[in-house]
Amino acid sequence: MRRQQRYRYVGTPDPMTQKEAYQCEKYVKKNRDSLVRAGEYLVDVPALLSLFHLDCWNCRSVHGETCCEGGQPYAVQKQQMSILEEELALVAAQLGEEKERTHWMEYGIWDIAQPPGTIRMRHGNCLFYQELDGRRGCAIHAYAERTGKELFPLKPFSCQLYPLDLIDTGDAILLTAVTPDTSSFSRWGTDYLEHFYCASKERRQQADHVNAELFSLDGYRPAYEWNMPLLRYLLKEHAEQIEALLAERSVNVPC
Structure with missing residues (x-):
């Protein structure tokens, strides 16, 4: 091997x-x-x-960009893809703009031009990097905190792991x-x-x-x-x- x-x-x-x-x-x-x-x-x-x-x-106040900007660090595994797809409508529902919610539901999560498990970019960032309550961050993380959903199986694994490996x-x-x-x-x-x-x-x-x-x-x-x-x-x-x-x-x- x-x-x-x-x-x-x-x-x-x-x-x-x-x-x-x-x-x-x-x-x-x-x-x-x-x-x-x-x-x-x-x-x-x-x-x-x-x-x-x-x-x-406070990352954005001292650095030009945060680690959440740009795309996701690594694709997610197949079982996590299913979990995200099941929760998409509920995560999207917390967005303030109806146009953004509609876009999510129409085009889905995945970038079909990339390997399976790759989240789409939106305005140059990961689809889930959004402004919520006046602060920018992960919409999945915010959804889990608001609803009491368990975060670990829901949020892309590599997005949770830093600085560990x-x-x-x-x-x-x-x-x-x-x-x-x-x-x-x-x-x-x-x-x-x-x-x-x-x-x-x-x-x-x-x-x-x-x-x-x-x-x-x-x-x-x-x-x-x-x-x-x-x-x-x-x-x-x-x-x-x-x-x-x-x-x-x-x-x-x-x-």
């Missing part, structure tokens, strides 16, 4: 490239002593303790986060590390022109803490063990 077929990003049908798969394989071999096995998972403790500050509502190596599922050491094979690449304050406390410390309340330096926390609800949903019976492990190790992480 080719390396590229064996290594894949969890939660999307989009394949890793041969180069990404090679870099991931090399990383796992090099860091095997620091990876903790928990059931089918390889827990990348150092990466998961890397500091982030997901001050998402889940990679099926064929032998185990690597649970990691985007760092300078993992960016060569992470689905997030180097862009966040190089351009966004959420992924670099060092870069934020140098940004003297930014209001201290935006991406505040005391708001940086280990990567895994930002996504614990999602991890509990995904990891199931292994969640408590992994969370306890990371919490114990995070005590020694410098702020």
Whole structure:
């Protein structure tokens, strides 16, 4: 079996490239002593303790665009396509403009010119990136919050995962986060590390022109803490063990 077929990003049908798969394989071999096995998972403790500050509502005020602008990061899997199609009318109903609601229902969700599971672009952005109550964000996320619907099976998986990553190596599922050491094979690449304050406390410390309340330096926390609800949903019976492990190790992480 080719390396590229064996290594894949969890939660999307989009394949890793041969180069990404090679870099991931090399990383796992090099860091095997620091990876903790928990059931089918390889827990990348150092990466998961890397500091982030997901001050998402203030992103647009300090950056030219947010991570939600443009298109979705990765296509969704077939089972999630069905869930989104079933909920489309209800998600669309919360939109303020009737013209926009009609457009959604007439043209649907998917970009048929792209691989299955690719959400259509609308005005240069993901279809679901909308203005609601005077703020722009994900219409799916807003719908889940308003209705009490469970978010995790509904919102595109890769849109929920940042800054974490889940990679099926064929032998185990690597649970990691985007760092300078993992960016060569992470689905997030180097862009966040190089351009966004959420992924670099060092870069934020140098940004003297930014209001201290935006991406505040005391708001940086280990990567895994930002996504614990999602991890509990995904990891199931292994969640408590992994969370306890990371919490114990995070005590020694410098702020």
